Amino acid sequence: MLRFVAARLVQSLVALAIISVVVFVLARATGDPLYLILPMSASQEDFDNARRYLGLDRPYVEQYLSFVGRAVTGDFGNSLRARRPVSELIRERLPNSLKLALFAMGVSLAMAFPLGIMAAVHKGTGLDRFAQIVSVLGQSLPTFWVAILLVEFVAGRLQWLPAGGNEGFTSYVLPGFTLGWFVVAGLMRLLRSGMLEVLDSEYVKLARVKGMGEGRVIWLHALKNALIPVITFAGIYFAILVTTAIVVETVFAWPGLGRLAYEGISSRDFPVIQAVVLTTAAIVAVVNLCVDCLYAVIDPRIRYAR
């Protein structure tokens, strides 16, 4: 088991390393940020000075190595635009994003599980059809469009819920719901199909033959097996969540990492871009690692398969 975790850890680090190179190259390729930072009246000398000051004149490889060296200690340099340490910016914004993501994930799981399972158990009934419609719709709706409509109608006209802002729990609802909708749809469909397959299996039949109560059969015997494909995808869905967050944060003016990335890219702020991408990738990698471990915990065949 330990070997398994160690192997996955190494994999994640390698992936992160690749990403750091890619993002480094890309960030450099976004063009010269100095044009955005220095005023129009700046002279060539000003440019050269600024370049030297910001370390932008050193060879690329050197820049990369120093970047990596400092990144590992959490020092991502200073934001070119805000003149503050990027790590500070991240520390401010990251919790907001995480809270929103967790809220969205929590809501998604709370909705997807009962719906998906019950849809399978009551296959063919109205509930099942409803669940299938919800699932297909959820994966076909463009998030940002829904977000806009929600802001307009639910927050604007009906005034039921605030559109972002800081009013405590209610602020989370609209953006969280918008963010999680896609995940609900996907998870619910996975659960439904997983449960359908498992409910047909011989071991479920045997559990009933043994006289086990229906509740135990569904929620213990069947569900644990149906979870396997769900968990496999949970990591992917989380990554999608992170990606979608950029759009949602923009629409709801949520002060999170996604907004930071957007701002950073618009102003060609290398350090910010690099840091955000790496942080995001790191979070995704950690989540994937946890998911893989969870997978091994649930399915003993994986654990002992080495």
Next chain:
Amino acid sequence: MPAEPGTLALPDVAVPAAPARRALRPPGFPFAIIGLFVLAAVVAPLLGLPDPHAQSLRDRFKPPAWEEAGSWKHPLGTDRLGRDLLSRIVWGSRVSLAAGVLTVLVASAFGAAVGLTAGYYGGRVDAVLMRATDATMSFPVILLALILAVTVGPSFTNVVTAIAVILWARYARVIRGQVLTLMHLDFVAQARIAGAGAWRIITRHLLPNTLGTLLVLVTLQIGYVIIVEASLSFLGAGIPPPTPAWGSMIAEGRDVVTRAWWVSLFPGLAILLVVLAFNLLGDWLRDTFDPKLRQL
């Protein structure tokens, strides 16, 4: 909790000569919608619609025809610059469909190639390729597209590239999985014994058996790509104006959604319809070809 147990596996029942599985009814709705949009996209110039770029300050923010102030000259209303919405949606479909199809084709071709290679050769080749695949999969698509948009400027090519560059990883994973299963089957061993080389085995034996899966994946992914492209256009990093793109149309209507709700609503509906159609079609394809792919 139901009083009777749920569905159990049917024990042996004498199945007559009739086919063991009825072919599922081809889904009318998705085909119709897709056909409609594709047709509209292809013959757009011939439809006699108003010029999607034609601005008219007089006709700004005209509501759809069934509203009080609307008229049938602009059935779905006009936008901030007086441009006809219906026309822009039709023209926008060219962009979205082209982006969707092209991206998915490129990504699937490359991804399948990687998956086939990794699955066939196994060992170190497989390990290396899968590392690359995993690394790629965890890169956020939209971030990459945003960066590219700022690098080289937003454009159709950039959108396709940005998405394809990350999307292929999905195909690689799935195809590789399939190939691994196929490799255990006898016909591969037989081909080898008969002296077939790697290329031949891959193209003549493995690839045809993965086409079904590929088709399902491709169809299911087109919808996703269209949404991503729309999201990018919405953020300003997708198809640049003045080309009508559904995402940017929604963005334009965002500020006036209170009084001119149609500007954002209809493009969104278009996206919803097209993506829904592709998803339903993909589901049907999957159920027909291989229900075991249910997790896609």
Next chain:
Amino acid sequence: MSGPVIDVRDLRTHLVTGWGTVKAVDGVSFTVAEGETLGLVGESGSGKSMTCLSLLRLVPRPAARILGGQILLDGEDLLAKSEAEMRKIRGRRIGMILQDPMSSLNPVFSIGMQVREPVALYHGLRGSALAARAAELLAAVRIPSPAERLRAFPHQLSGGMRQRVVGAMAIAAPPRLLIADEPTTSLDLTIQAQYLGLLEELQERHRLALVFVTHNLGIVARICDRVAVMYAGRIVEMGPVRRLFTRPAHPYTRALLESIPRLGARAARLTAIEGQPPDLARLAPGCAFAPRCPSVMERCRVEAPPETVVEAGHVTRCWLEGGPEVGAPSGGTPA
């Protein structure tokens, strides 16, 4: 010890499928006494498995429905019971072993958990008493190092072992009736023999009534006291094993026996049974075997033969045996 453990009377189970209503179990009657083994023989689709599932009232819903008849377990009619009552009966009074040990054990739970589960439910044991009892059960089915095996997972055991575990779960109560649905079909030949021996031992120890479903006449000869031959949802012949093997009354039984190659017999051609198994959704009136019967008569195609007594304890459904005797009992009585 009065009366049989299980007395099935005119059981009918229908299946509604996309291509018609299938009469999977069409008026089946039999009894099994304590300590007795009844073999249930037939081709795929003859209704053997459906009959067993019907006994437990676990037919696949909503497609299948038990339409009528009586299932008397120690005198109580199971078809009149509520679902909650049936749940108390399953496992505790009727145990079942399924065919494929690979798939009948839940892959994500340990053997221990799956064996402890019924024991806890039936006997209310907890903790170390529970664990001890579970180990005892594994020992009873002759699994070596039972205490260690409890921690193992199904994929770590061989097919034979898994089937023993399933056997252990089936006798956890122990039940009155044990149904074994082709338990050795998926096992290697050498393991098969061992398993049959195990079943016999368990039966004797707990005085179980055993219903053994199989399509293998060799196993029937070895382990069964009586045998019922099923075709198209009906029992076409039932009686003591020796009797059926030496003097089969029904043409189908005869054909089955003749299709077994015999060592030492002169190399004549093996007789296969002509034709195909019937389409259960579209059964013609009359005897279901008529299209394939070498001794078919006109009457057979028109009227389905009722159960007739050939000899005490030996019944069949065939016009060759003439009409029903007056006052003949239905179902076999132990010889």
